[in-house]
Amino acid sequence: MSRAMAFLTRRKGGDAWDWTDVFTFIWLGSAVFIMFGPALWLVLSSFKSPAQLSEFPPTLLPYEAQTVAVEGYDRLLPLFSVSDDDGTRTLAEVRRVGTVAQMVDPANPAEVQRINIANRTPVREVGFSWGNYLDPFLRFDFLNYTKNSIFVTGVATLITLLTNSMAAFALSKYEFRGRGFVVVLIIATLMIPLSVILVPLYSIVAGVGLINSLWGVILPTVATPTGVFLLRQYMLTIPDELLEAARMDHASEWQIYWRIVLPLTAPALAVLAIFSVVWRWNDFLWPLIVLSRQEVYTLQVGLNAYAGELNVQWHYLLAMTVITMIPVVLVFIFLQRFITAGIAGTGLK
Amino acid sequence: MGRIQLHDIRKSFGAIDVLKGIDLTIDEGELVVFVGPSGCGKSTLLRMIAGLDKPTFGRIEIDGTDVTARSAADRGLAMVFQSYALYPHMTVRANMAFGLQNTNMPKAEIDTRIGEAARMLEIEPLLERRPGQLSGGQRQRVAIGRAIVRRPTAFLLDEPLSNLDAELRVSMRAELSALHDRLGATMIHVTHDQVEAMTMADRIVVLRAGKVEQVDTPLNLFNRPANLFVAGFIGAPGMNLWAGQAKGVSVQLDSGALLPLPLGVRVPDGPVTLGIRPQHLRPEVGGPIRAEVRLIEALGPESVVHADMGAGGGLLAVLPGQPDLGRGAVIELGYEPQFVHVFGSDGQRLA
Amino acid sequence: MTGVKGMLGAVVTAPLGWLARLLDAPLRLWQRVAGQGGMVAFFLLPNMAIFTIFVLLPLVINIAYSMTTGAALFLPDRTYVGMGQYERLLRCTDYTNLMTCQEDQFWIALRNTGTFVVLQVSLLIVAATITALILNRALRALSFWRAVFFFPVLLSPVVVGLIWRWILDRNGVLNAALVGVGMDPVNWLLERNYAFSAAIGVTIWAQLGFFALILLAGLQAIPRDLYEAAEMDGTKPARVFWRITLPLLMPNMLVVIVLALIRAVQVFDEAYVLTGGGPGTATLFLTQYIYEVGFASLLKNPGLAAAASILMGGVLIVLTLLQLALGKRNERKGKLK
Missing domain, CATH: 2.30.30 (SH3 type barrels.)
Known part of the structure; x- marks a missing residue:
């Protein structure tokens, strides 16, 4: 924070306060309040008892x-x-x-x-009402929702990394007829959002019998054109001579993929892995459509269902919102540099 | 082991013919250098032998077996790449072991081979490092080491010295030659540097525009170039080549001078090109060549004289010592007749 | 950072490596039998199969779907109606009064989305630009300030919606603050204009950091010596902004605008959790309309939903093409430099 203060008090140069300095000061100051404030308020509120939550005006601490x-x-x-x-x-x-x-x-x-x-x-x-956190796991289905969310996130990310990197490898390191067509096809669908194909996608997922199955949530999301695109761009920078050296070294094409190209693509894979985890953990609309039975709800769908009840039990809801937020906040704290670099470089989100 | 034969190798990329029918035999244990200007197809030819590219037409045999259809992995060759192509995510040891592991060689045998090669190349202290932590020369050694441990039928080297600085290049050149003597294996070395070719090769293959211009020992190439291209390409500074008309026992140059042919050499009358290496010209009072000095590059032990014979005829002479000549001075030069090369109007050697 | 990177790399590649070892022997055999072409097919197959089934196929059959009617889920069982669904979507007796439209909900959603796109994108771009300019001044603690703005970007829309629902609640902290300074509390999510503004504000809150980051990258790519040259020439700061900063930021700015448009057109998650489309239809947006008509309402009409999604897709495709074209142009410019 002292560094933040040093920045805040830094001026544009000269002794007089420029209007831009004042503006910067105000903008950044209110940003800390507006950006962090709501999440902090959520966390504080989540520890309050139901009686306290209904107090007006509310107290700051539980x-x-x-x-x-x-x-x-x-x-x-x-x-x-x-x-x-x-x-x-x-x-x-x-x-x-x-x-x-x-x-x-x-x-x-x-x-x-x-x-x-x-x-x-x-x-x-x-004092903290830990019961807000414990009860939903013990008495409601939140433990199940959490398990489902972890399963969806983990499996979808693994499949994404594997299939996308294999396709990116084929599309960056081999010459074959129709390669240009496939690449154009993938780029063309880069921005086709789910909301445009909801109805037919639902009929297809129903057709293969995956409604109310977590696989029905996972499969439509894993063949991300974005991932293939990102990995391919990265693989194009790996010199072909390395692959040729490996071929001279008796390596099979599969070995070239997993012993040479995959390790060298690790930075791009890491970026994709981070984004895939965040995407799949946060997915809402598609799981909302595919999952209609409580026991297969993911956290996001479960939260929404809980928030939609006539008599919202805010003390539980707030605590579960915090739980849902935790993995993403952890990812953010530890991998911020990766994420910001990834976005600045590729416009990924 | 290690005899490589090429039969009428052709390669086209679309409408462009890169190789136009190459026939060549490389004997066991030979160090052959492919040399030629960039774009002559020398690297492409090497990649065909390696199996990294397939020829459009023709046959490649190794030790009498047709390997044209075989993949690179199954030809038993090893290659050192221009960029070294060391796997950046593996240690030096892992780089060298990779190819051996792929053939399911027992671990003990792999360790022995790596140890041997590392001793030979003096890279033992580097074995646990990664390529990124090595200098250019060290990477070069590792790349060679990775080839050696494979005990290949033949080594293919694609401009391996071109990424080194001048000093290191000279010493690596000598080391490669020594290594060849020691291993006694067939080596094919591609370079665009004719000094490299001259100093290392048992035989040199001069390529131009997808065709073999001449195959011979370095000294034969220097002494008896088969055509104008080889004459101009081999030797530094380049050979003086003058157009003229052969008449009986002498040649009338377009620039005016009348130069006698060597004794006993007869060429048919008509247009020819006459060649004399700059090193074979010497000052000679009343000599057949008169020229006006334009520039002198004094190198110390010798001086390169750029001179003008008139009518556009330029001349280069490498004269011993430090002759006292200034710009505009007129020099008279002569030569031993046996050093004269004569080429016909088709560019082929007449004498 | 390299430690984390290495660890991540290991975590990512280790399970794949194990799988790979298992597959090695059969794949060597396959390579012998089918050659390199066979291997290319093998590498492409999983991704392209999933891609074809779950992305391409739906895209194609969506068109057919929009020309059918009935409640049946599978295309062959549905009744062909030609352009019937489109007619139903678009027909009004009096186009100046949306209540006379056959599918008035669609028109309301369309109007809401249009208003939302215009207001949200313009406010978002202005805020993101200001933020990027301010962050670009900062040499110290930049990563801290970047984190401040970026932090909400990764939060799930449901979480974002719930956080703000709690703050904007009738008895929420915002009203407490209003009362504290002597003002009347406001029913934020139950009054039409407030709810709509809340949807705009909350989505800006969630996206600001993302777009500011892209703009910041653009600002940081502007060579410093240009500014130094301008300073040597005695150029006024405002002029520097309009003549140097803005023109050089333009490529990133265009990308940001198109991306923001694409996302604003699809607005759903945050708004849905925040207001559920209400009060009434005040915050009913197109995606929610498609969702309700296709899946949630009692009178499900998947054909109608498909037709609406195709109309929305048309808008998005135009925007996407625009973005690709801009990207191409930037790439060319980059190469020229």
């Missing part, structure tokens, strides 16, 4: 009501700070009737006091 064990009572009693004519003190609530609460001093459990609830506030400390 709090938990304090409870205390009092002699003579089986359950833990919630603590309140009471201030009335008798002064300020901390009491535990035994039961509440209308606007009046029966309360005891934990130090003196025998004497029950009657307090107007307007005169008391709950005693709270910063």
Whole structure:
């Protein structure tokens, strides 16, 4: 952050503050707030109890009501700070009737006091409702959704890398009739989005019996023209002499692919792998169409279904949103340089 | 082992004929150099022998077996590429082992061979490094080592020295020759550098525009070039070639001089080209050649004189020592008649 | 970075390597039998088979599909109606009043999408350009600031939609802030104009970093000595921007504009999670219309959905061709340099 501050206070040159300096300052300052703020708010909110979530105005941090064990009572009693004519003190609530609460001093459990609830506030400390995170896994299907998402992401990425790199190899390192046609075909479909072919694609996936199957989600996404295009561009830069040297060295064409070309394509494969993971993890529209049974939902579809219920249980929903966000944030933190370089270089997304 | 025969090899890329019928026999253990200007087809010819390209027509035999249809992997040859083509993601050891592993050779045998080759080429300390960490000369050695461990029928070297600096090139040239003597294997070396060809070759194949111009030992090429092209290509600086008319025992040059032919040499009267190497001209008072000096390149032990014989006839002479000549001085030159080459109007050698 | 790179490379290639070893012997045999051509076919087959079945084939049969009617899923079972679906989509008794159109929902979605494209793309481009210019000034902590803007790009649309739904909730933090400064709370997602603006704002939030990054790459490719030369000539900053920066940024700018257009035309995920198309039809966009008509509504009409998707595809193809043409031109320019 000190580096950020150093940048913020850096000026265009000269001693006077140029209007561009002020503008830069404002733009970047509000950017930190607007870009990070919402995600941070999501994370903070996800630890709040349902009661706290419905508070208005909301508190910044999650709090938990304090409870205390009092002699003579089986359950833990919630603590309140009471201030009335008798002064300020901390009491535990035994039961509440209308606007009046029966309360005891934990130090003196025998004497029950009657307090107007307007005169008391709950005693709270910063605390996290971990149940928001645990319950959906234990009581709902979120564990299943997560497994499905991991399966789809992993398998689709592996198949993408394998099939795309094989095709890119054939299209970059061999001369054959129709090669130009295939390359043009792939480039031409680079930008055909899924939304244009939803209906017929659905009928084809149904035709091969993959509706409500994770494979129905995986297969239509793996033959990405983008991947073939990216890998081919990279493979074109590998000198042909290396392949010829390998041929002189008794290597079969398959060995040339996996012992020579594939390792040398590793940087491009890494970029494609990262993007494939992010793409497949985030896919929404297609899984939404193909998957209509709960047990095959991916996280994104599950979240949407959960958010669409009449009585949204925000405390669970927010926690699950955080869970869904985590892998992508991890990828972002560790591989930011790769991703930004990949985008700047290829316009991939 | 290692006798390579080419029968009428032709290669066309579309309408362009790159090789126009090459017949050649390379004997066992020979070091043959293919030399010629760029675009003459020498590298293409080497790639045909390697099996990396297929000839449009013709037959290639190795030790009497027709291998024209065989793939590169099955010809038992090894190649050193111009760029070395070392696998950048493998260590030097892995580079050398790759080809052997592909033939399912036992690991112990692979290690022995790599050890031997590494000792021979003095690259033992480099075995665990990657090509990116090596200098140009070291990469060159590794590339040769990768070929040696294969114990090939013949080595094919495609301009292997062209990426080295001048000094290193000279020493690697000598090392390659020594290596050839030591291994006794057939080697085919492609270069555009005639000094490389002259110093290394048992025999030189001079190629031009897809055709063999001459095949002979380096000294024979120098002493008795078969045609104008070889005469001009071999030797530095290039041979003086003058157009003229043969008349009896002498030749009347277009630039005016009348030069006698060697004793006992008779050529039919008519247009000829007469050639004398710059090194074979010497100062001679009253000599048959008179020319005006235009430029002198003093190299120390000898001087290259550029002179003008008049009527557009240029002349180069390499004179010993440091003759005291200035621009515009007139020199008179003579020569030993046996050093005169005469070529007919078709460019072929007459005498 | 090389460590991470190497590790990633290993993670990526290790499982493939294991598979490869298994396949080596049979493939050597296949190479002997079928030659190099056979190997090329082998390398192309998996990708091209999947590509043909799941990309090319749907593209082709989509046209046939759009000329049929009925509820049947498979093309051979469907009834041919010629251009019937297109007529239904496009027919209105009075084109000045969308409510008189036979398929008024389509027209509403079309109008919404059109408005969205114009507003979202122009605002997005302006914001991305400003961001790129500002980031280009930064020499220090650039990667931090890049991360600030880029971070939402990787988030899933569902997550983005939910984050903002939570913030824009009636009892959300934004309204709390409004109340805090003495203003009235607003029903962000339940009032037509606010909901539409929210869809625009949220999609800009999610995409800003991506486009700023491409523009930044363009800015960084402008040779520094041009600016130094301009400084030597005493050129005013505004003039430097209009005469040097903008013209040299133009190739990237055009790509960014077309890419942004292509994505805006298809807008769905974020908006759908945020508003579900509501209130009413205030944020109903084309892709959602296709989804609803083709899959979600009770009166499913896949033929109609196919026809609508072909109309949308037509727009996208024009934009894609534009992008390819621009890319080609840039490539040529690059080569000239």
